[in-house]
Amino acid sequence: MVPLVLKEGKTRLGQHYEVNFENGVKVLNSANTNYSFGSLHQIMLKGIEEVLRKHKVREVLMLGLGAGSALSVLKKKCHWPYQVTAVELDADLIEVAREHFELNQYAELTMINGDASVEVHRLNAGAYDFIIDDVFMDDQVPAFCRQSDYIKACRHLLEPGGVYMRNVMANGFDDIKTYESILKSYFSDVYSLKHKTYGNRIYFCKA
Numbered sequence: 001m002v003p004l005v006l007k008e009g010k011t012r013l014g015q016h017y018e019v020n021f022e023n024g025v026k027v028l029n030s031a032n033t034n035y036s037f038g039s040l041h042q043i044m045l046k047g048i049e050e051v052l053r054k055h056k057v058r059e060v061l062m063l064g065l066g067a068g069s070a071l072s073v074l075k076k077k078c079h080w081p082y083q084v085t086a087v088e089l090d091a092d093l094i095e096v097a098r099e100h101f102e103l104n105q106y107a108e109l110t111m112i113n114g115d116a117s118v119e120v121h122r123l124n125a126g127a128y129d130f131i132i133d134d135v136f137m138d139d140q141v142p143a144f145c146r147q148s149d150y151i152k153a154c155r156h157l158l159e160p161g162g163v164y165m166r167n168v169m170a171n172g173f174d175d176i177k178t179y180e181s182i183l184k185s186y187f188s189d190v191y192s193l194k195h196k197t198y199g200n201r202i203y204f205c206k207a
Helices: 039-052 069-077 091-100 148-157 176-186
Strands: 004-010 016-022 025-030 034-036 059-063 083-088 109-113 128-133 158-168 189-194 201-206
Touching: 004 091, 016 091, 025 091, 034 039, 039 069, 039 128, 039 158, 039 189, 039 201, 059 069, 069 083, 083 091, 091 109, 128 148, 148 158, 148 176, 176 189, 176 201
Parallel strands: 059 083, 059 128, 083 109, 128 158
Antiparallel strands: 004 016, 016 025, 025 034, 158 201, 189 201
16 A cells, blocks of 8 residues: 655754654655654664563653654553653654654653753763663664663663663664674673664663
């Protein structure tokens, strides 16, 4: 079935996007991949369920918002009080999320329109027990997300025992072994799961 395009455009930061109606669900797509509520939603569901099996999270930091797939999963799966701080660089995507994906329904959400590479150095150390890192530019993980100083900063934002979760596309990037080595240098326990349908690898890193 051909998707029904409800809205499309280009943000002031140059990101192409479409709000589509696909298989009975409203989704947000970038030029080359799903940003929210399509395949990414299933990947977020798998990753968050894995974390919630072991941790009753209360303070969540979300790096990269999309249209709020991870927020939706948390709202459905967390049957206890929790708070979310979300960082999204693209103000136009935040507005799309408000207009088409009911972003304002999340009373537990504090929204920061900012650059994750900067905000991870500004937020309070040890303030979070779960970090969901889903920063993408289209279908690419930005280079800063794979650098030591960024990963170190994310580690410092976690309380002892907290979990950093990172979604990596199926095609990944050339230096995946180096990336894994950096993760292991800052976290006490690192493992990954591969999504059987979409091939994405989800990393779970315990502080």
